[in-house]
Amino acid sequence: MTAAFNIFLLVMAILALIVFIALHYFEAGYGYLFNPRYGPPVPNKVGWVLMESPVFIAMAVLWALSPRMWEAAPLVLFLLFEAHYFQRSFIFPLLMRGQSKMLLGIVLMGMLFNTLNALMQGGWIFYVSPEGYYADWFSRPYIYVGGVLFVAGMAINLHSDHIIRHLRRPGDTRHYIPRGGMFRYVSSANYFGELLEWTGFAIASWSWAGAVFAWWTFANLAPRSASLYRRYEQEFGEEFTRLGRKRIIPFIY
Numbered sequence: 666m667t668a669a670f671n672i673f674l675l676v677m678a679i680l681a682l683i684v685f686i687a688l689h690y691f692e693a694g695y696g697y698l699f700n701p702r703y704g705p706p707v708p709n710k711v712g713w714v715l716m717e718s719p720v721f722i723a724m725a726v727l728w729a730l731s732p733r734m735w736e737a738a739p740l741v742l743f744l745l746f747e748a749h750y751f752q753r754s755f756i757f758p759l760l761m762r763g764q765s766k767m768l769l770g771i772v773l774m775g776m777l778f779n780t781l782n783a784l785m786q787g788g789w790i791f792y793v794s795p796e797g798y799y800a801d802w803f804s805r806p807y808i809y810v811g812g813v814l815f816v817a818g819m820a821i822n823l824h825s826d827h828i829i830r831h832l833r834r835p836g837d838t839r840h841y842i843p844r845g846g847m848f849r850y851v852s853s854a855n856y857f858g859e860l861l862e863w864t865g866f867a868i869a870s871w872s873w874a875g876a877v878f879a880w881w882t883f884a885n886l887a888p889r890s891a892s893l894y895r896r897y898e899q900e901f902g903e904e905f906t907r908l909g910r911k912r913i914i915p916f917i918y
C-alpha cells in the first residue's frame with residue numbers, strides 16, 4: 666500500500682507541474698477571468714458547493730472509517746482540514762454577492778482534484794503513515810509551527826474575501842482594485858492566505874502528501890495571480906502599478 670501511495674503522490678506532483686505550465690498559457694476561466702470556453706455556466710453559489718464539498722465529505726468518511734479516528738494528532742489535523750473546507754463549501758457560497766457564473770468544466774475539474782486530495786491527505790493521516798508516527802506529535806514543533814501558519818493563512822484568506830465581496834455596492838458591475846489587509850503587499854491576497862494555509866498544513870502533518878498539496882496550491886494559484894495582475898494592469902494602468910504590489914507572495918513574487 667505504501668508503494669502504491671508513493672506512486673500516487675508522484676503522479677499528483679507531476680500533474681501539478683503540468684497544470685503550473687499550462688496555466689501560463691490558458692487562464693483558469695472563473696471569477697474576474699471568466700471565459701465561456703470551459704463549458705456551460707452554472708450559478709456561482711451552486712458551483713462552489715459542488716466543487717468544494719466532495720473533499721469535505723470524502724475526508725469525513727476516511728476519518729470515520731479509520732481505526733485512528735480518535736488519536737489526538739490525526740484528529741487535530743482532520744479538524745484543521747475540515748474547518749477550511751466547511752467554510753469553503755457551505756459558508757463562502759452563502760456570502761457571495763451578485764449573479765456571477767462559474768463554468769461547468771471548472772466545477773468538474775475541481776470536484777475531481779478535491780476528491781483525489783482527500784485521498785492524499787486522509788490516506789496518509791489515517792491509513793498510510795507508519796503506526797505511531799503521530800504518537801508523540803505534541804512534543805515536536807511541527808504541529809505548532811504549521812498550526813500557526815494555517816490559522817494565520819485562513820484569517821488572511823477570510824479577511825481578503827471579505828474585502829473583495831464589499832468592493833461593489835448592489836447593482837454595481839464595475840471592477841475595483843482591492844485595498845487594505847494583505848492587499849497592501851500582493852494583488853491576490855486571498856490566494857496568499859490559502860497558500861500559507863496549506864504550507865502550514867504540510868508542516869503540521871510533516872508529510873509528502875501535505876507537501877504535494879502545498880505544491881498543487883502554488884501551481885494552481887501562482888499562474889492565476891499572474892493573470893489577475895495583468896488584468897489589473899490592463900484595466901487600471903498606473904493607478905494599479907504605482908501601488909508596487911507583488912502577485913501572490915509579499916516582497917518576492
